[in-house]
Structures are given as structure tokens and as C-alpha cells.
Amino acid sequence: MRERLDCAVFSTSCNDEWAQGWLGVHAGGRLHIRIAASGIDIHHPNANALLGQSEMLLRRFDVCLVPVCAQNLSWLRTSLQAAYPLQTPVLALVRDLKAAALDDLYNLGLADFVKGPLCPEELRVRIERLLTMRRYRAAVPGMQAGQGVSECPPARPDAPIPEAGCTEEELCSTILERTGLELDAFAVASASRSTSSRESFRVAKNKVIERFERAYINAALGRHSGNIAMAARAAQKHRRAFWALMRKYQIDAASYRPEAATKVLPGG
Structure with a gap:
């Protein structure tokens, strides 16, 4: 288990108020959430490129959290497509989205999602599972980057990490x-x-x-x-x-x- 998880929030103007409630330290000090970008105007010509342009900034964080609803769904679709592949995984915090929309986001590079209202402990567990899966992905021949982690059980905190190319x-x-x-x-x-x-x-x-x-x-x-x-x-x-x-x-x-x-x- 990681002692600290640093999360960057990318919020569009339609979700700023919703995202504000997540900021701060949660899960007994293990989950740190702060704003990386807020008030994003999804109608701005360069809005879809912002996620990809922030790649270097996001490398300082364990995960990028993006609040998603029907209003900014199209923006996130285009942003994921333009930014692919990002080194920092993108996790969506969703509300009022159908399964087809989530499946589409997965296909475009979304790593995982959590449904609102936000439960910090659930978010922490999902992030840890996501990061552990990414650590193993390089060690597993044939493992595809687009495969999700929801079907995989969590690892022990003291589990040894296999070397890349483990047969x-x-x-x-x-x-x-x-x-x-x-x-x-x-x-x-x-x-x-x-x-x-x-x-x-x-x-x-x-x-x-x-x-x-x-x-x-x-x-x-x-x-x-x-x-x-x-x-x-x-x-x-x-x-x-x-x-x-x-x-x-x-x-x-x-x-x-x-x-x-x-x-x-x-x-x-």
C-alpha cells in the first residue's frame, strides 16, 4: 500500500463546483487531491489539447482525476484521443453517464472510473489497484495497455514486483x-x-x-x-x-x- 497518493484534478467549468468538494487530504492522509486545472472552457478552440499539453505537469502525480457528466463528455472523448498515450493514468469521476459512454471512454484510453458521490476510500483502493496493474503490465507478455483493472484483485502491500519480461x-x-x-x-x-x-x-x-x-x-x-x-x-x-x-x-x-x-x- 502506498503511503501517499497524489491526485491532480482537471475540471471543466460545468463541474468546478462539484470538484471543489473533493479537494484536500482524505483516507487517513493517504489520498491528496488538488487542482491542476479548473474552469476549463470546453468551447475554447484549444480546450481539447489541454490534457495532452499538461503531460509533463501530470507526471508529478499518480493519477489525473477528471469529473465527467453529459455536458463535458464530448470534450473528454476528444481530449483523451488527442493526449493518447499519457504516462499518468486518467480516472474519471462520473455522474449520470450510461454504460455505452463509459465503454467509449475506455476505448479512448480512460484507465478507470468512480461514480459519484465520491467515496475517498473507494477512490484510494481503485487508484492503488490501477497503479499496481500498471506496474505488472510491463512484466506480463501480451498484456494490453487498454485492459482495465476492475476484474483484478488487489495485491499484498509487501508483494514482490516481477522484473520486466517475467516468463x-x-x-x-x-x-x-x-x-x-x-x-x-x-x-x-x-x-x-x-x-x-x-x-x-x-x-x-x-x-x-x-x-x-x-x-x-x-x-x-x-x-x-x-x-x-x-x-x-x-x-x-x-x-x-x-x-x-x-x-x-x-x-x-x-x-x-x-x-x-x-x-x-x-x-x-
């Missing part, structure tokens, strides 16, 4: 140390690749599940030195179910026991 083999070998967010990111990447192949949904899904189960069972046995009962207990699975997975993937617990490493073959 599936490296992920599997350390699966018990990985976060739910990272595992989901790899699953999303695998699913994205499968959509461009001839595999059916069922086949692609089974492949992801099989890779996870095999890696998890191996890692659990390795952590507990081949002790099946302890590995099953740590995994919160019944021993018979754990054993069934071992048989399914032909995993031998003996190879993880200490004596296996020092065993001398006959005649050796």
Missing part, C-alpha cells in the same frame, strides 16, 4: 510468492492470446487452469519438503483432493523430500 516458467516456479493480481494478469494475457487462435473458450480456459494447478501443487510440495499432508493443509484442500491433483499431473512428492537430494544410487 511463465519463472512465474510458476515462484507461484506461492505471487499476488492474486499478478496471477490474474497472466491469465488475462493468456486469454488474450487465445482469442486470436482457433482454440475454443473451454480449451483455452482448461489450459490456464491446468498450468496453475500443476505449478501450485509443485510449489506447495517444494515448500513443505514433499509432506503431502502439510502441503494440502496449507493449500486448504482436503488431502484426497490434493492427492488427486498429484495423480492428475503425475507429480511425485518423493522428489521434494530431503532424502531424495542425498540418496546414493546402488553401485554409486
Whole structure:
């Protein structure tokens, strides 16, 4: 969990009054919100370029918050299109918008959104999830920048960050140390690749599940030195179910026991 999240507000004139109520320090001092631009006239010829022109300014912040309603929806659409790609993620604070409008904004580069009335704690959680997802995106082959974070669970605050280019083999070998967010990111990447192949949904899904189960069972046995009962207990699975997975993937617990490493073959 980040100790402090700095948020810049880009507000058009139609939302200035609404945005004023968010300014200040929230969530126990972890969420700092301040104005970066206000009173933006959406009818000004250069209004649509302002977001992109402020890229260097926005790099000082963790996220750019933009209040959006029906009146300035068109402005944000054009601004996102003109500013793409921004290094600082844009998160919309929305009111009275339909799902189709939000979907359109996602396609244009919006990172996430929160519906009004604003809940500071919800905003903090969403920003942290968003930033964590961006940190993992570079480490996950095939992960697209436009994929949202709403389907990904939050990571542990002390979770290790994988190096860029982390392979599936490296992920599997350390699966018990990985976060739910990272595992989901790899699953999303695998699913994205499968959509461009001839595999059916069922086949692609089974492949992801099989890779996870095999890696998890191996890692659990390795952590507990081949002790099946302890590995099953740590995994919160019944021993018979754990054993069934071992048989399914032909995993031998003996190879993880200490004596296996020092065993001398006959005649050796």
C-alpha cells in the first residue's frame, strides 16, 4: 500500500463546483487531491489539447482525476484521443453517464472510473489497484495497455514486483510468492492470446487452469519438503483432493523430500 497518493484534478467549468468538494487530504492522509486545472472552457478552440499539453505537469502525480457528466463528455472523448498515450493514468469521476459512454471512454484510453458521490476510500483502493496493474503490465507478455483493472484483485502491500519480461516458467516456479493480481494478469494475457487462435473458450480456459494447478501443487510440495499432508493443509484442500491433483499431473512428492537430494544410487 502506498503511503501517499497524489491526485491532480482537471475540471471543466460545468463541474468546478462539484470538484471543489473533493479537494484536500482524505483516507487517513493517504489520498491528496488538488487542482491542476479548473474552469476549463470546453468551447475554447484549444480546450481539447489541454490534457495532452499538461503531460509533463501530470507526471508529478499518480493519477489525473477528471469529473465527467453529459455536458463535458464530448470534450473528454476528444481530449483523451488527442493526449493518447499519457504516462499518468486518467480516472474519471462520473455522474449520470450510461454504460455505452463509459465503454467509449475506455476505448479512448480512460484507465478507470468512480461514480459519484465520491467515496475517498473507494477512490484510494481503485487508484492503488490501477497503479499496481500498471506496474505488472510491463512484466506480463501480451498484456494490453487498454485492459482495465476492475476484474483484478488487489495485491499484498509487501508483494514482490516481477522484473520486466517475467516468463511463465519463472512465474510458476515462484507461484506461492505471487499476488492474486499478478496471477490474474497472466491469465488475462493468456486469454488474450487465445482469442486470436482457433482454440475454443473451454480449451483455452482448461489450459490456464491446468498450468496453475500443476505449478501450485509443485510449489506447495517444494515448500513443505514433499509432506503431502502439510502441503494440502496449507493449500486448504482436503488431502484426497490434493492427492488427486498429484495423480492428475503425475507429480511425485518423493522428489521434494530431503532424502531424495542425498540418496546414493546402488553401485554409486
